Amino acid sequence: MASGSSLLEEELSCPVCSEIFRDPVILTCSHSFCKACLQQYWDQKGSRECPVCRRKYSKGFLPPNLALRNTCEAFLKERSQRAEAGSEVLCSLHSEKLKLFCWDDQTPICLVCQTSEKHENHKLRPVQEAAGKYKEKLRTALAPLQKKLEAFNAVKLICDQTAEHIKSQAKHTERQIKMEFEKLQQFLKDEEAARITALREEEEQKSQMMKEKIEKMTEEISSLSEQIRAIEQELGAEDVSFLQQTPSSLTRAQCTLGDPEKVSGALIDVAKHLGNLKYRVWEKMLGTVQYTPVTLDPNTAHPKLSLSEDLTSVRCSDESQQVPDNPERFDGWWWVLGSEGFSSGRHCWDVEVGDNEYWVVGVVKESISRKGHGGACPAGGVWGIEQYWSGKYRAMTSPRTLLTVQRNLQRVRVQLDWDRGEVSFSDPSDNTPLYTFKHSFTERLFPFFRPSTHRMQICPLKVSVSVK
Numbered sequence: 001m002a003s004g005s006s007l008l009e010e011e012l013s014c015p016v017c018s019e020i021f022r023d024p025v026i027l028t029c030s031h032s033f034c035k036a037c038l039q040q041y042w043d044q045k046g047s048r049e050c051p052v053c054r055r056k057y058s059k060g061f062l063p064p065n066l067a068l069r070n071t072c073e074a075f076l077k078e079r080s081q082r083a084e085a086g087s088e089v090l091c092s093l094h095s096e097k098l099k100l101f102c103w104d105d106q107t108p109i110c111l112v113c114q115t116s117e118k119h120e121n122h123k124l125r126p127v128q129e130a131a132g133k134y135k136e137k138l139r140t141a142l143a144p145l146q147k148k149l150e151a152f153n154a155v156k157l158i159c160d161q162t163a164e165h166i167k168s169q170a171k172h173t174e175r176q177i178k179m180e181f182e183k184l185q186q187f188l189k190d191e192e193a194a195r196i197t198a199l200r201e202e203e204e205q206k207s208q209m210m211k212e213k214i215e216k217m218t219e220e221i222s223s224l225s226e227q228i229r230a231i232e233q234e235l236g237a238e239d240v241s242f243l244q245q246t247p248s249s250l251t252r253a254q255c256t257l258g259d260p261e262k263v264s265g266a267l268i269d270v271a272k273h274l275g276n277l278k279y280r281v282w283e284k285m286l287g288t289v290q291y292t293p294v295t296l297d298p299n300t301a302h303p304k305l306s307l308s309e310d311l312t313s314v315r316c317s318d319e320s321q322q323v324p325d326n327p328e329r330f331d332g333w334w335w336v337l338g339s340e341g342f343s344s345g346r347h348c349w350d351v352e353v354g355d356n357e358y359w360v361v362g363v364v365k366e367s368i369s370r371k372g373h374g375g376a377c378p379a380g381g382v383w384g385i386e387q388y389w390s391g392k393y394r395a396m397t398s399p400r401t402l403l404t405v406q407r408n409l410q411r412v413r414v415q416l417d418w419d420r421g422e423v424s425f426s427d428p429s430d431n432t433p434l435y436t437f438k439h440s441f442t443e444r445l446f447p448f449f450r451p452s453t454h455r456m457q458i459c460p461l462k463v464s465v466s467v468k
Contacts, residue, residue, distance in 0.1 A: 009095060012072050015052055016041055021072045026065040029055045035062060101130035162324040176309055187288055191281055199273050206266055217260065283465055290460040293349040294338040294447050300328050300370070301336035305451075311339070315455040332372045338447035341366055347416045349447065350428050352457035353387070353409060360386040360450035361412055362396065363423055365443050383423040383437040384448065385412070395425075395435040403434055411459065416445065 014021050016037035023035045031052045033041075042048050048057045079095050089108075091098055096110035103123040113119055295311040303320035307313070314336055325331060353359045362384020384396045385403065393403040405427075413428040424436040449456055 009075070009093075012068075012075055020076060021065075021068055024065040024068045024072065025062040026068070027055075027057050027062075028059070029053050029057075032065045032068050035064075038062070099127055100124045101127050103130070158325055162326060165322075165324045183288075184285075187285060188281070191284065195273060195277075199268070202268060206268065210263075210266055213263070220260075286463045286465060289463065291463050292458045292460045293347065294340070294458050296449070296458075297328075297337050297339040299326060300330060302330045302332075302334045304334055305336050307336065308455075312460070313455050313457040314449055315451050316453060328370060330370050333450070335360075335364075335448050335450050337364070338449075341444035341446045342416060342418055343441075343444045344418050346418075348413065350411050350413050350459040351449065352411055352459055353451075354454050354456065356387070356452045356454045356456060357390055358387060358450075358452040359456060360384050360396070360448070361414060361456075362425075362448060363414070363416055363445040364448045365441075365445060367443060382448075383439065383445075385425050385435055386450075393434070395437070397437075401435065405434065406432075409434075414447065418445065 009020070012020050014024075014034045014037055015031070016033055019034075021032065021034055024032045025035045025038060026032045027050050029050050029052075031050050033051065038051070041051050049055060050057065079090070089098055090096060091110035091113060094110050094112040096112055098108035098110055100109050100111070100114055101107070101124065102109050102113075102119055103125065105119070105122065108127055109119060109124075114124060290312075292312045296307050296314060298307050298311065301307060301314070301321075301323075303323055304317055305314050306317040306321065316334065323329065330336070351361050353361070362382065364383075365381035368381045382396055385393060386396060387393050387409070391405070391408050393405050393409070395401040395403060409427055411428050412434070413426045415424045415426070416422075417424075418441055421440045422436060422438055425434040426432060427434065449458075
């Protein structure tokens with residue numbers, strides 16, 4: 001049997017939509033409806049008649065049922081207060097507690113709904129039992145989502161760190177670029193000043209020479225002018241007087257000065273200052289720059305490795321660098337790769353191993369595992385030699401091949417011939433061969449380096465200029 005609240009709800013329900021009246025209106029036949037429901041019904045029927053008794057309604061105005069509206073509002077307010085006060089949600093149809101769960105319709109229902117035709121022969125279970133089963137399924141489904149969330153949070157953290165590191169890298173790199181260009185600009189300024197100084201010195205030297213020559217010429221011109229004036233005065237004397245002085249006049253008329261020297265080599269040697277100026281400055285600049293055949297890639301370096309500003313040397317650090325754990329970076333092996341890989345041709349570089357008690361140099365394939373480590377070195381894809389004890393060397397074969405070396409190595413030359421499939425190592429001080437690997441390479445190879453307590457340096461090549 002339906003409860004009192006359910007009976008009241010039925011009385012307050014619109015005959016058209018079966019819901020609690022919304023903005024109720026009343027017809028002359030005393031039947032009430034939701035204003036929107038009635039209007040929709042009339043639009044569909046095409047005639048204005050009562051949906052219950054079919055009586056025609058001829059008035060144009062629909063009077064509101066204020067009493068019914070007030071009663072509905074009071075009922076809804078009371079039901080809402082009861083729902084808020086209680087710990088359980090009430091049935092929207094009957095305002096009863098939802099104690100059962102219908103498996104067929106997948107919805108909670110009340111005891112009144114259980115007896116309705118809608119849920120006849122449906123599979124019903126107590127709400128607590130159904131909730132327990134669904135919660136267990138949800139917990140099972142939640143576990144992989146939680147793991148996925150953890151994975152996303154971990155990657156996001158790396159992304160956040162990477163974003164900050166990118167800014168730091170950009171600032172640091174910009175600072176280094178500016179410093180290098182400042183050095184180049186200072187070199188050019190110094191060279192400009194030196195060449196202008198040389199020009200000024202030549203100008204001063206030749207100007208002084210011309211000044212002295214002009215002074216000497218002025219004196220000689222003055223002397224000749226005076227001599228000419230004296231002779232001209234004698235020429236204007238009377239004949240007797242003139243003849244009496246003729247011998248001495250002829251003597252004075254003789255010129256003892258040689259012909260004036262022509263000015264030669266007095267101009268600025270413009271060609272010396274401007275000829276091939278850019279080339280000669282560039283040629284001189286070569287003495288101030290270095291070229292290394294391999295530079296290091298800081299994005300691959302283990303956090304314990306510290307690289308020089310010019311990316312040509314590396315050493316182990318006491319503290320880990322604050323760097324993101326990007327996929328390219330080694331986190332198990334204390335290695336760093338060269339910035340450029342090789343997939344063809346011949347390549348060579350020398351490495352200053354110095355006083356490191358342990359070191360490894362060589363090449364690795366691009367697909368080498370960068371994360372974790374196990375055993376003495378990654379399995380396959382490594383062609384290198386190592387000093388594993390002071391004065392003890394071996395090739396990184398499987399098993400290791402001991403090398404016979406007469407003296408402690410200070411430098412190691414690595415030569416890669418990708419096309420012929422050879423990686424060879426030698427002592428560049430006397431070209432003593434150390435070991436040669438032979439393998440058919442199928443992917444890019446990268447130089448790799450592993451120092452210990454001292455700095456490991458990639459040796460620069462001598463830069464020269466040839467003109468053809």
